[in-house]
Amino acid sequence: MTALARAVEALLFLSPEPLSVGVLAELTGAGELDLDAAIAEVAARHGEGTGIEVAEVAGGWALRTRAQLAEVLDRLRDRPPEDTLSPAALETLAVVGYLEPVTRPEISRLRGVAADHMVSALVERGLLEEAGRDGAAGAVLYRTTTAMQQRFELKGTEDLPPVESFQLTGEEAGALKRRLLGGGHLGDGPQGDG
Amino acid sequence: MSRARSGTPDPLGQDVDLDLFEGPLDLLLTLVLREEIDLLELPVAALVRSVLGEREEARWDLETISELIVLLSALAELKARIMLGEPADEEPDPDAIEARERLAARLIAYAPFARAAAWLGARDSACRGPRYRRVPVDGMPPPVEPGDPEALRAAMEALLAFEQPSVAHLDRQRASVPEAIERLRDALARGSEVSFERHIGGRGPIEEAVALLAALELSRVGEARLDQPRPLGDILIRGGLR
Structure with a gap:
């Protein structure tokens, strides 16, 4: 291994947060191209036959254990049973992931239910964090954390599928409007099909 | 109220259990997209209670709760109209139509997040394997120096030998x-x-x-x-x- 690759490997081993190439450049004094090569070298060293892998996640590079080893690792460090996420928690994470930074009232408005408790619970679990205050209303803004992006193996929230891919199809939106706008009318009432 | 949505690709394709929805948008989106379900089954009163009544501890901002009340009202109006019917030759109430249009717009805006939540749920199940280092470098406790039992004993003896100070000089008022x-x-x-x-x-x-x-x-x-x-x-x- 090159000296730079050894340094990168050691830094990734020691850091609890993923390290971006920019941060690695600051720490090692190396250029980005050299760092890309060093990261590739470290990743090659930790290939399929090893217990650790290099992953690009949450805006940087991290050393992490291989998925197949979860069972034995959790004997050392149990995942708490409450670590599962409810549908409401997933929905709140989705709203924040796409709109961050976003305020609680905005989350409540989109979901149609009060989001206070859920946001607090997700902050407590380290999946959301405060991100300053909204300039106009002064409400606290929230964003996803590194832990959230690690959990869902996202390089960043930009790694989420485009929100358009989850939108209702034209047919679904048409059916929705038809049922809501045309409901209760007998015969040829206004059907609002568009 | 929760629904086991994790791991399913689309929440809108699941069985409908009216007790298991979290809010009006969640429930209504599913109902209106599944035409085999009669909107007459919509438990409007229970829905209003669950959103407004049983969540008194929730802190709503005025704008959000006002809008939600308008949406729930549109829902109640829609159900009433379906139950009673409206003659075709009667002019529809423009306010009611506007409220329903807003309701439809809200549901269309909400739908992507319900589906994205399902995507995250599936992803959560698929990405459960890798584990990451957790302890922050700065947060690691300093290593504990091996202690000297004699030093501990001396400290304890000094503590036990501590004499209570006299309070005899303080004036005690006694009244029986x-x-x-x-x-x-x-x-x-x-x-x-x-x-x-x-x-x-x-x-x-x-x-x-x-x-x-x-x-x-x-x-x-x-x-x-x-x-x-x-x-x-x-x-x-x-x-x-x-």
């Missing part, structure tokens, strides 16, 4: 109600009527309070009668009642 009762009984034995102010003359506030308790106690057991001719004035204590 039984003693005050006896004093009052003596005073009443000397004369059938005692002025409270004269009785306590020159004593401190604690002794004054205790003397009052003594007078009240004698009154309670019927040995004395208390009389205060004017508010905040002297109390006359009369004895010889037994």
Whole structure:
């Protein structure tokens, strides 16, 4: 291994947060191209036959254990049973992931239910964090954390599928409007099909 | 209220259990997209209660809750119209149509997040394997130095040998109600009527309070009668009642 690759490997081993190439450049004094090569070298060293892998996640590079080893690792460090996420928690994470930074009232408005408790619970679990205050209303803004992006193996929230891919199809939106706008009318009432 | 949505690709394709929805948008989106379900089944009252009634502890901002009330009203109006029917030749209520259009717009805006949540749920199940280092570098506790048992013993001995400081120099005020009762009984034995102010003359506030308790106690057991001719004035204590 090159000296730079050894340094990168050691830094990734020691850091609890993923390290971006920019941060690695600051720490090692190396250029980005050299760092890309060093990261590739470290990743090659930790290939399929090893217990650790290099992953690009949450805006940087991290050393992490291989998925197949979860069972034995959790004997050392149990995942708490409450670590599962409810549908409401997933929905709140989705709203924040796409709109961050976003305020609680905005989350409540989109979901149609009060989001206070859920946001607090997700902050407590380290999946959301405060991100300053909204300039106009002064409400606290929230964003996803590194832990959230690690959990869902996202390089960043930009790694989420485009929100358009989850939108209702034209047919679904048409059916929705038809049922809501045309409901209760007998015969040829206004059907609002568009 | 929760629904096991994790791992399913689309929440809108699941079985409908009206008890398991979290909010009006969640429920309504599923219902209106599945035409086999009659909107007459919509439990509007239960829905309103679950959103507004049982969540009193929730902090709603005025704008959000106002909009939600408008949406729920549109829902109630829609159900009523479906139940009663509306003749085709009657002009539809423009306000009702506008409210329903807003409701439809909200549902269309909400749908992507419900589906994205399902995507995250599936992803959460698929990405459960890898584990990451958790302890922050700065947050790691310093290594514990091996301790010297003799040093610990010396520290404990010094602690155990600590002498309680003397408080003898502090003035202790003692006031006993039984003693005050006896004093009052003596005073009443000397004369059938005692002025409270004269009785306590020159004593401190604690002794004054205790003397009052003594007078009240004698009154309670019927040995004395208390009389205060004017508010905040002297109390006359009369004895010889037994």
